[in-house]
Amino acid sequence: MAVVYVLLYTKATTRQIRKENKMSKTIWQKPAAIGALAMGLTLLAGSAHATYSHNCGGGGSSNPDCYTWTFDSQQDVYNGVKGTPISNPAVTASVKGWSNTGTGGLLETAYIGSYSGGMGVTNEAESGTSPNHAVDNYGKIDSIQFSFSEAVNLDSFYTAYVSGDSDFTVLAYLGAGTPTLAGKTYSQLLSDGWSKIGDGSATHGGAGHYGSDLNKGNKSFENNVWSSFWLIGALNTTIGGINDGTYDYFKLLSVAGCDCSTAPPGTPGCGGGCIPGTPGCGGGVPEPGTLLLMAIGLLGLTYYNKQRPQAQV
Numbered sequence: 001m002a003v004v005y006v007l008l009y010t011k012a013t014t015r016q017i018r019k020e021n022k023m024s025k026t027i028w029q030k031p032a033a034i035g036a037l038a039m040g041l042t043l044l045a046g047s048a049h050a051t052y053s054h055n056c057g058g059g060g061s062s063n064p065d066c067y068t069w070t071f072d073s074q075q076d077v078y079n080g081v082k083g084t085p086i087s088n089p090a091v092t093a094s095v096k097g098w099s100n101t102g103t104g105g106l107l108e109t110a111y112i113g114s115y116s117g118g119m120g121v122t123n124e125a126e127s128g129t130s131p132n133h134a135v136d137n138y139g140k141i142d143s144i145q146f147s148f149s150e151a152v153n154l155d156s157f158y159t160a161y162v163s164g165d166s167d168f169t170v171l172a173y174l175g176a177g178t179p180t181l182a183g184k185t186y187s188q189l190l191s192d193g194w195s196k197i198g199d200g201s202a203t204h205g206g207a208g209h210y211g212s213d214l215n216k217g218n219k220s221f222e223n224n225v226w227s228s229f230w231l232i233g234a235l236n237t238t239i240g241g242i243n244d245g246t247y248d249y250f251k252l253l254s255v256a257g258c259d260c261s262t263a264p265p266g267t268p269g270c271g272g273g274c275i276p277g278t279p280g281c282g283g284g285v286p287e288p289g290t291l292l293l294m295a296i297g298l299l300g301l302t303y304y305n306k307q308r309p310q311a312q313v
Contacts, residue, residue, distance in 0.1 A: 173227050
């Protein structure tokens, strides 16, 4: 009888030890799985808030991260240009002129001419004489659309001609696909994937405004946006620009900025997702990195559930 009791006790004790070991392992697995998921979400959050800042100075900058696209001939206007110094592969830029000459202020294409001070825009409502052949906001508002072969962070342009004033407005396209401007107003662009980067005016300060003046030279609009499509025009009062009482006339010789090769990991527009709160950001297809991080956490939780002790019947 004593032998049977010892055997039964030993068997019960062994079963209890195994149960406790299994519970201990399960207790460890749960925080490990949760930790894996939390780590993935933390990395994802960090990638969505990458920051960067360049000051390319409108052209001729000594900053090695900067490229300059210079349009100093009519051939450049027609054929586009490569950024200098030449990147590998070279990022090219092309231009198109726009003005709100249509009925009700709808946008229509306009002629871009190359002059000694840079590119100017002549719309159908004005003559091609000086200063009306500049980028101006007298009567109608002229803009130049820049289309790049890949996303860039533009932060400045250079003007070699100014008459009156040189206040400006900058927009960047953050929507999906290729933007369509024809037949829309400037204000409608803001609900169709375009985002206003800011206004350049000497009378303004604070967020969204960049100092400008009567002088030719570099015009800066530093920002944290990367896009393949940019719109630079004379100060635009139809989308929030405040008129200081002087019309703006300038010719745009070059633009400057950085390509994706200089962007830190997680940069929106360069394979790092999108900018929260901007058109086209919500509801998109998750980036491959996002899927991988989520999968790590889900696999950990799945393994934990498989290892849970089953109820005894």
